[in-house]
Amino acid sequence: MVSKPHGGKLVNRVVTGRRREYLLEEAKELRKVSVSESLAADVSNIAHGVYSPLEGFMVYNDYYHVLYDMRLANDVPWTIPIVLDVSREEILGLKEGDDIAISFKNTMLAIMEIEDIYKWDKREFCKKVFKTVDVRHPGVSKTMHRKDLLIGGSIYLLNDVPEPFERYRLWPVETRVLFEAKRWRTIAGFQTRNVPHRGHEYVQKAALTFVDGLFVNPLVGWKKTRDYKDEVIVRAYEALIENYYPKDSVVFSVLRMEMRYAGPREAILHAIVRKNFGCTHFIVGRDHAGVGDFYGPYEAWDIFNEFPDLGIIPMFIREAFYCMKCGGFVNEKICPHEEEYRVKVSGTKLRKMILSKEKPPEYMMRPEVVEVILNFERPFVE
Amino acid sequence: MGFKIMGEEKVAVHISKELYEKARKYVEESEGEFKSVDELVEFVLKEVLSEEVEEKVFTKEEEEKIKERLRALGYI
Numbered sequence: 001m002v003s004k005p006h007g008g009k010l011v012n013r014v015v016t017g018r019r020r021e022y023l024l025e026e027a028k029e030l031r032k033v034s035v036s037e038s039l040a041a042d043v044s045n046i047a048h049g050v051y052s053p054l055e056g057f058m059v060y061n062d063y064y065h066v067l068y069d070m071r072l073a074n075d076v077p078w079t080i081p082i083v084l085d086v087s088r089e090e091i092l093g094l095k096e097g098d099d100i101a102i103s104f105k106n107t108m109l110a111i112m113e114i115e116d117i118y119k120w121d122k123r124e125f126c127k128k129v130f131k132t133v134d135v136r137h138p139g140v141s142k143t144m145h146r147k148d149l150l151i152g153g154s155i156y157l158l159n160d161v162p163e164p165f166e167r168y169r170l171w172p173v174e175t176r177v178l179f180e181a182k183r184w185r186t187i188a189g190f191q192t193r194n195v196p197h198r199g200h201e202y203v204q205k206a207a208l209t210f211v212d213g214l215f216v217n218p219l220v221g222w223k224k225t226r227d228y229k230d231e232v233i234v235r236a237y238e239a240l241i242e243n244y245y246p247k248d249s250v251v252f253s254v255l256r257m258e259m260r261y262a263g264p265r266e267a268i269l270h271a272i273v274r275k276n277f278g279c280t281h282f283i284v285g286r287d288h289a290g291v292g293d294f295y296g297p298y299e300a301w302d303i304f305n306e307f308p309d310l311g312i313i314p315m316f317i318r319e320a321f322y323c324m325k326c327g328g329f330v331n332e333k334i335c336p337h338e339e340e341y342r343v344k345v346s347g348t349k350l351r352k353m354i355l356s357k358e359k360p361p362e363y364m365m366r367p368e369v370v371e372v373i374l375n376f377e378r379p380f381v382e
Numbered sequence: 383m384g385f386k387i388m389g390e391e392k393v394a395v396h397i398s399k400e401l402y403e404k405a406r407k408y409v410e411e412s413e414g415e416f417k418s419v420d421e422l423v424e425f426v427l428k429e430v431l432s433e434e435v436e437e438k439v440f441t442k443e444e445e446e447k448i449k450e451r452l453r454a455l456g457y458i
Contacts, residue, residue: 174452177448181449181458
């Protein structure tokens with residue numbers, strides 16, 4: 001049985017039919033707030049239930065509880081505030097109870113009922129969410145550049161932002177039907193922002209040994225420089241799945257959502273999101289959603305102890321390496337051999353090889369995946 | 383057989399004495415979280431049952447439409 005949605009109910013704030021026509025007309029008369037690509041993705045994710053039980057951007061009460069208790073005001077686990085920042089000028093003259101139109105470029109996305117307007121302390125936000133105020137942290141740097149006020153309230157989605165990977169965009173309501181159609185009772189979600197190397201493949205297949213299906217769900221959208229571009233990730237996974245995965249055991253779909261690099265707190269958010277897609281299990285990587293050395297390698301594992309009521313089972317699978325004596329991919333728990341026989345698959349090393357157009361060896365990355373990546377002139381975010 | 387407490391209809395169920403004693407001890411140690419064994423039992427049952435019953439957010443017709451899209455995309 002697929003997982004129950006977080007908070008008990010899968011949210012649907014998508015307006016259709018004649019009501020949508022009516023609200024699109026009404027939106028023309030409303031004050032317009034233009035949002036970034038990441039916020040536009042949040043709007044869609046709220047409306048389609050990816051962030052269930054959220055029905056809109058957070059009001060102060062939820063914001064406060066999430067920041068300090070890692071729970072919504074109603075005690076449901078939630079670790080990163082989902083907020084809409086605005087400038088004073090943008091909402092001048094508006095008050096609680098008014099409606100605004102949210103747009104992205106030329107697309108009218110949604111109408112939001114303003115329930116709360118409040119200030120936020122960005123440094124305090126960073127301290128709590130990222131555990132640092134160091135601006136070298138990409139999440140901190142991004143937060144410090146955000147606007148000074150937050151507005152919270154329910155949204156009504158009128159349009160989604162066009163998705164370049166539409167063929168791979170599935171919403172929770174769709175994955176739930178899909179998993180049931182496949183008769184999967186247990187599903188492990190895999191979060192990624194990388195192209196797959198042999199270590200990732202090992203972790204995914206180790207999880208798949210214990211569950212009925214694997215849901216590979218890379219994030220597309222804003223990422224820091226030197227991360228792989230979205231298209232490279234998608235094409236690399238196509239090659240891997242086509243050549244090395246049993247077709248009936250894996251579903252691949254993209255999720256447009258900003259990487260926040262918030263380490264342990266983000267690991268919980270990633271698990272909640274996959275729970276909403278119907279996953280019963282979630283693979284938590286070493287230094288999950290980490291960046292640089294801002295978090296300890298297993299902090300993202302430890303935080304799960306604080307959420308016995310999360311409603312999705314974390315799978316802590318150790319990092320894999322190739323052992324020349326074992327003759328295959330193993331991890332430190334199952335390999336008795338010395339360091340000298342172990343070859344680690346380093347993302348940094350792979351990146352350097354790819355930058356210099358050098359082919360990584362097969363024990364690091366599948367040749368079909370290498371070929372796809374090397375076909376890109378510039379595979380990294382610049 | 384039903385009866386009413388504070389206007390709410392209730393029914394009696396039977397559990398083993400041993401389990402009842404364990405529950406009573408749990409209530410005593412709960413520092414006021416539960417006021418009685420009845421309250422504890424009701425809480426536990428609600429939790430268990432709510433995990434089993436998922437409210438479907440789509441009709442049969444909508445489910446068919448979703449399946450059509452999934453087929454068109456090659457997922458089914």
